[in-house]
Structures are given as structure tokens and as C-alpha cells.
Amino acid sequence: MRHQTTLLYIDAVVRAGSIRRASEMLAITSTALNRRILAIEEELGVPIFERLPRGVRLNGAGELLIHHIRNQLSDMERVRSQIADLTGERRGHVTIACSQALLPYLPQQVAGYRKDHPGVTFGVFLRDRAAAEAALVDYTADLALVFEPIRLAEFQTIMTVRQPVHGVLARAHPLANHQTLRLRECLQYPVALPTRSYGVRHLLETALVDSPIKLNPVVESDSFEFLRLHAVAEGIISFQIPIGLPPEGMTADMVSIPLDARDVPSGLIYMGQLRGRTLPVAAARFADILSKDLEERYGPT
Amino acid sequence: MRHQTTLLYIDAVVRAGSIRRASEMLAITSTALNRRILAIEEELGVPIFERLPRGVRLNGAGELLIHHIRNQLSDMERVRSQIADLTGERRGHVTIACSQALLPYLPQQVAGYRKDHPGVTFGVFLRDRAAAEAALVDYTADLALVFEPIRLAEFQTIMTVRQPVHGVLARAHPLANHQTLRLRECLQYPVALPTRSYGVRHLLETALVDSPIKLNPVVESDSFEFLRLHAVAEGIISFQIPIGLPPEGMTADMVSIPLDARDVPSGLIYMGQLRGRTLPVAAARFADILSKDLEERYGPT
DNA sequence: TTTAACCGCTGCATTTTTTGCAGCGTTTCA
DNA sequence: TGAAACGCTGCAAAAAATGCAGCGGTTAAA
Numbered sequence: 001m002r003h004q005t006t007l008l009y010i011d012a013v014v015r016a017g018s019i020r021r022a023s024e025m026l027a028i029t030s031t032a033l034n035r036r037i038l039a040i041e042e043e044l045g046v047p048i049f050e051r052l053p054r055g056v057r058l059n060g061a062g063e064l065l066i067h068h069i070r071n072q073l074s075d076m077e078r079v080r081s082q083i084a085d086l087t088g089e090r091r092g093h094v095t096i097a098c099s100q101a102l103l104p105y106l107p108q109q110v111a112g113y114r115k116d117h118p119g120v121t122f123g124v125f126l127r128d129r130a131a132a133e134a135a136l137v138d139y140t141a142d143l144a145l146v147f148e149p150i151r152l153a154e155f156q157t158i159m160t161v162r163q164p165v166h167g168v169l170a171r172a173h174p175l176a177n178h179q180t181l182r183l184r185e186c187l188q189y190p191v192a193l194p195t196r197s198y199g200v201r202h203l204l205e206t207a208l209v210d211s212p213i214k215l216n217p218v219v220e221s222d223s224f225e226f227l228r229l230h231a232v233a234e235g236i237i238s239f240q241i242p243i244g245l246p247p248e249g250m251t252a253d254m255v256s257i258p259l260d261a262r263d264v265p266s267g268l269i270y271m272g273q274l275r276g277r278t279l280p281v282a283a284a285r286f287a288d289i290l291s292k293d294l295e296e297r298y299g300p301t
Numbered sequence: 302m303r304h305q306t307t308l309l310y311i312d313a314v315v316r317a318g319s320i321r322r323a324s325e326m327l328a329i330t331s332t333a334l335n336r337r338i339l340a341i342e343e344e345l346g347v348p349i350f351e352r353l354p355r356g357v358r359l360n361g362a363g364e365l366l367i368h369h370i371r372n373q374l375s376d377m378e379r380v381r382s383q384i385a386d387l388t389g390e391r392r393g394h395v396t397i398a399c400s401q402a403l404l405p406y407l408p409q410q411v412a413g414y415r416k417d418h419p420g421v422t423f424g425v426f427l428r429d430r431a432a433a434e435a436a437l438v439d440y441t442a443d444l445a446l447v448f449e450p451i452r453l454a455e456f457q458t459i460m461t462v463r464q465p466v467h468g469v470l471a472r473a474h475p476l477a478n479h480q481t482l483r484l485r486e487c488l489q490y491p492v493a494l495p496t497r498s499y500g501v502r503h504l505l506e507t508a509l510v511d512s513p514i515k516l517n518p519v520v521e522s523d524s525f526e527f528l529r530l531h532a533v534a535e536g537i538i539s540f541q542i543p544i545g546l547p548p549e550g551m552t553a554d555m556v557s558i559p560l561d562a563r564d565v566p567s568g569l570i571y572m573g574q575l576r577g578r579t580l581p582v583a584a585a586r587f588a589d590i591l592s593k594d595l596e597e598r599y600g601p602t
Numbered sequence: 603t604t605t606a607a608c609c610g611c612t613g614c615a616t617t618t619t620t621t622g623c624a625g626c627g628t629t630t631c632a
Numbered sequence: 633t634g635a636a637a638c639g640c641t642g643c644a645a646a647a648a649a650t651g652c653a654g655c656g657g658t659t660a661a662a
């Protein structure tokens with residue numbers, strides 16, 4: 001990477017927000033880093049950073065430049081991995097920004113891919129919809145997996161998958177032997193709900209918007225795992241999408257039953273990438289495999 | 302351009318075909334250049350050049366790399382010009398690979414664009430269809446303008462325009478006062494034709510493929526200008542597409558009359574760029590203006 | 603078959619560039 | 633009001649790139 005140190009340095013400064021902080025991460029002196037920045041600015045003929053009392057921030061020209069730089073760094077990575085392909089190895093690194101609701105789905109997929117390509121490493125990070133898009137934009141994630149997002153400008157959808165909302169309840173619960181659940185039935189019992197920022201909650205809220213019935217959760221949490229465990233422990237109902245359930249599916253003391261589609265419409269999972277970006281080969285192939293698997297499991301949209 | 306000298310050097314070596322020749326153009330010693338190449342190869346872990354007795358040639362890895370490098374250099378150019386836009390200037394350079402038949406059309410277009418943007422410079426190069434595509438692929442041209450090409454893999458069409466074949470003849474010619482020309486009529490007189498590699502000739506040949514009449518040119522040339530001038534001088538008929546006629550149109554002693562569409566189908570002019578490339582702003586805008594002008598003159602396809 | 607012309611590549615001295623240290627002036631926050 | 637960050641600069645040391653001379657090999661013409 002010798003021939004693009006300057007690009008890496010600039011990227012580091014942008015991320016760190018100040019030259020001195022970036023210099024620490026890069027293990028060089030702030031002097032050297034500072035002078036590289038000055039050199040680039042002279043080369044371009046315009047400054048790319050605003051100098052603030054607490055550090056630096058990109059100006060307009062800098063925004064243009066940093067996008068080019070990150071694209072360039074990522075593209076070089078892709079070329080390296082294609083070259084590695086030529087010589088027989090298969091390497092790479094795939095980073096994924098993923099909604100909490102979908103997190104349990106990934107481990108087996110990643111494991112399956114790594115079985116075929118042990119040289120490929122992964123980074124999986126929990127991000128809400130907005131943060132997932134931001135991660136695509138600043139190239140900290142190659143792929144994003146989110147549930148029911150608002151439409152996002154830089155987000156280019158690779159595929160979507162329908163997910164009905166399921167009720168999650170203890171096997172001992174009175175409703176546990178139903179084939180489907182009516183929402184009204186459920187709400188006659190105490191329920192545990194995710195917070196309003198989550199897609200599942202949003203679907204339930206909008207389903208009830210014209211109804212006199214209101215959601216009155218006895219437990220509210222931003223952890224799906226907690227909600228699931230609590231539903232079983234206290235014998236109440238929680239709601240989740242099937243992909244978010246642990247791969248073992250229904251355990252001995254827990255069942256998951258779809259809500260009737262007349263009551264609550266199903267939501268959409270989106271897999272996507274940064275608009276216009278060419279993904280590294282490993283990421284592109286993983287996305288491919290994910291697409292196929294999702295379509296197999298949950299059918300075409 | 303300090304931070305991408307290595308990229309420029311590699312590109313130069315590829316174009317020159319040998320390190321020593323490239324070093325002369327770059328005004329450095331072959332030593333320095335050679336060592337940069339070796340450094341890059343070590344960095345990548347694989348050679349990118351085959352060493353031949355008379356120089357070097359890219360291997361597979363090198364092909365991947367050079368494409369990335371050229372894309373990267375061109376993209377940086379785009380960023381620079383966008384930054385220049387921000388600061389109020391408007392600069393850039395547009396290179397065009399153009400079939401001979403279309404060459405006379407360009408000067409007024411270029412002049413018109415440069416009137417609005419004096420900072421933008423142009424390079425216009427005569428290339429046949431295959432060479433035009435090659436120029437796009439190796440980034441020596443931003444845009445290509447060709448007539449009736451065979452389908453080309455890396456060529457991404459921006460727009461097309463219909464062009465009927467015209468007969469070009471002296472005003473004194475017996476057919477000069479017709480509204481349209483029948484091919485059979487024309488061929489009763491001596492004709493001057495471009496060589497078989499040109500689209501106009503190709504259209505005429507295919508029009509006669511099932512006919513007993515054959516083309517027997519008394520003059521054959523690969524210069525459209527020569528054909529035009531000769532048609533007038535000897536008082537015979539030549540064939541050309543209207544866009545290739547000098548902008549003054551029909552001069553005092555020359556007329557241009559369309560062939561009847563029943564005899565010879567009209568051909569297509571293609572304007573295109575390298576598939577998947579983001580053009581520099583100046584090139585993109587020029588392409589835009591060209592599109593509009595072509596559509597205005599010759600109508601939608 | 604010899605010879606001259608290129609080719610890529612290497613050891614070594616030289617030049618150029620980059621880096622680190624110390625320190626300046628300024629702003630923010632406690 | 634003092635401590636802590638910040639970006640930036642002069643100067644010397646360290647590192648990297650460059651140029652020169654020359655080696656061994658291949659091609660193509662004499």
C-alpha cells in the first residue's frame with residue numbers, strides 16, 4: 001500500500017476529526033501528517049479542510065475528494081483480491097451493517113461461506129437503518145441488511161424479502177397451539193414490545209392506527225433477545241420476524257406463530273449496498289449467496 | 302499529481318511497451334522507473350509484467366491493474382475539475398475518437414462549446430470503428446463517434462442518429478435536379494466509392510446483395526474529402542452521409558441528394574463511451590450538447 | 603558467425619523527500 | 633487564569649528516490 005499512503009492518511013484525518021488524533025492512530029508525528037495535508041492542498045490548489053479550533057473538517061472540495069479516495073481505496077482492494085484469485089488463493093474481507101432483528105440469521109451464513117473460502121474474513125456490525133446507510137457511505141460497510149427502512153438516498157437495493165410478523169410466546173401460553181394469531185386475541189394478554197424505532201413495532205402501530213385498541217406493553221426493550229427470553233420467562237407474548245429467531249427455531253419452551261395477514265401486513269427486509277459502488281469480489285459473492293438463500297427460505301418478493 | 306506518479310509511470314510503461322522507452326518520455330532514468338515497477342510488483346506480491354527480450358508486456362494481473370489505474374487517473378481528473386467548478390473556474394479536456402465520415406461535423410460543435418467554456422481544451426482523433434473502441438478502452442478517448450459499427454463489447458451507446466445515404470454530384474450532372482435518387486439510376490453513371498471498410502460502402506453493398514447489378518467504382522478512396530472533390534471535378538457520382546458534408550452544405554458546384562429509402566436503408570451514427578465509466582464533467586456536458594444538437598438536426602432515432 | 607542494438611536489472615554514490623523534535627500562537631474549557 | 637488541544641514552522645536527521653556505470657541476455661542485421 002506504499003503508493004497510496006497519502007490517501008489513507010487523508011481518510012484517517014477525516015475519520016479522526018483532527019490531525020493530531022489521526023497521527024496517533026497512524027503511528028507517525030502530527031508534523032509529518034500535517035505537511036502531507038498541506039502538500040495535497042497545494043497540489044489541488046485549494047484547501048480541503050476547514051481549520052477549526054478543535055481540529056479540522058472537510059469543506060466542499062474535501063467532500064468531493066474523500067469520496068473519490070474511499071472509492072479508490074475500496075476499488076484497489078477489489079483489484080488485489082481479483083489478482084489473488086488469479087494466483088489461486090481466495091481472500092478478502094466482507095463488512096456488513098445489520099439491523100438487530102436480522103443478526104441471528106447471519107452466523108450460519110457466514111460460517112457456510114467461510115467453510116468454502118477460509119481466507120475470507122468478516123466484520124458484522126449492529127447498526128440501525130440510518131447508521132447502516134452511513135456505514136455504506138463512508139465505506140465502513142460493504143453490505144447493509146435492514147428491516148423496513150425509510151427510503152434512503154445512497155442505498156441501492158440488491159434484494160428484498162417479505163417477512164410477516166410473528167408472535168413469540170411460551171409453549172404453555174393459552175394461544176400456543178393456534179395456527180395463526182389474530183392481533184386482537186394477542187392484545188388481550190400482556191405483551192412485550194421493542195421500542196418505537198424498530199420496524200416490527202412500527203408495523204404493529206400502523207396496523208392499529210385506526211383502531212380503538214392501543215398497545216400497552218408491560219415490558220419494552222431495545223433487545224430482541226431480551227424480549228424473546230422474557231416472553232418465555234413471564235409467559236407473555238412478544239413479536240418478532242422469523243428471520244430474527246435463533247436458527248434452532250422453536251425451542252422446547254418457545255413457539256413462534258405468524259400473525260394473521262389481515263391484521264398486520266408483512267414487512268420487507270432490504271439487502272443493499274452503496275449506490276454506484278463496485279463491491280469487492282468477496283462481498284459481491286457473499287451478497288449473491290445471501291440472496292439465493294433468502295429467496296429459498298422466504299420465497300421471492 | 303505527486304501522489305500518483307507511480308500510477309502514471311506504470312501507464313506509461315504499458316503504452317511504451319518497454320521500461321527504457323517509457324523512461325525517455327517520462328524524462329527519468331530507466332533505473333528509477335525499473336525500480337518503481339519492481340516495488341509495485343513486490344507490494345502486490347505478483348509480477349504485473351512479462352519480461353520479453355524486446356521489452357515488457359502486461360500479464361493477467363497487470364491487465365486487471367492497468368484498468369484500475371486508468372480508471373483511477375481519469376476519476377481523479379474528474380474530481381479535480383469538479384473542484385475547479387466549485388471555485389468558479391471551468392476547465393477540462395475532452396478527447397474524441399471519430400470516424401472520418403463524421404469529422405466535418407465536429408469543428409462547429411467544438412467551437413460552440415469553447416465559446417461558452419474557453420478553459421476547456423479538445424483532442425479530436427480520426428479512428429475507425431475498432432480503433433475508436435480501443436481508444437475508449439485505454440482511456441485515450443472520452444467519447445467515440447462512429448457510423449454503423451458492428452456491435453462492440455465495451456462500447457456503451459449514449460445516443461444514435463439515423464443517416465440516409467446521399468449521392469454527391471456536380472451541379473452539372475444529369476441527375477442533379479432530382480429530389481431523390483434511385484440507386485439503379487445512379488449506377489448507370491460512373492461512381493466514386495469509399496473502400497469496403499466504410500459504413501456507406503457497406504450499406505450500398507448490402508442493398509445490392511440480391512441484385513444482378515454490381516458496384517464498379519471508377520475511383521476508390523479512403524478519403525471522403527477526395528471523393529467529394531473528385532465527384533465534382535470529373536462530374537461523376539459519389540456517396541456520403543449528410544453529416545459528413547462540409548457545414549456550408551451544397552456549394553455552388555456540388556449538390557447532395559438523398560437516395561430513395563426503398564433502395565438503400567439509412568445507417569446509424571453512434572455516440573458512445575466506455576461501458577461503466579464516469580466521464581469527466583466537461584466530456585459529459587459536451588456529449589450532452591452533441592446529443593441535443595444531433596437530435597435537433599436529424600431528429601430522434 | 604559476428605556485431606551492434608536493446609532489453610531488464612543491480613551496486614553504489616548522490617540528491618531529494620520525508621520525518622521527528624522543539625517550539626510558537628491561538629482557542630476552548632474548567 | 634491556567635491547562636489542554638489545535639494547526640503550523642525552522643532545522644537537523646533519517647529515509648527514499650534517482651542517476652551513473654556496468655552486467656548478462658536476446659534479437660536482428662552485417
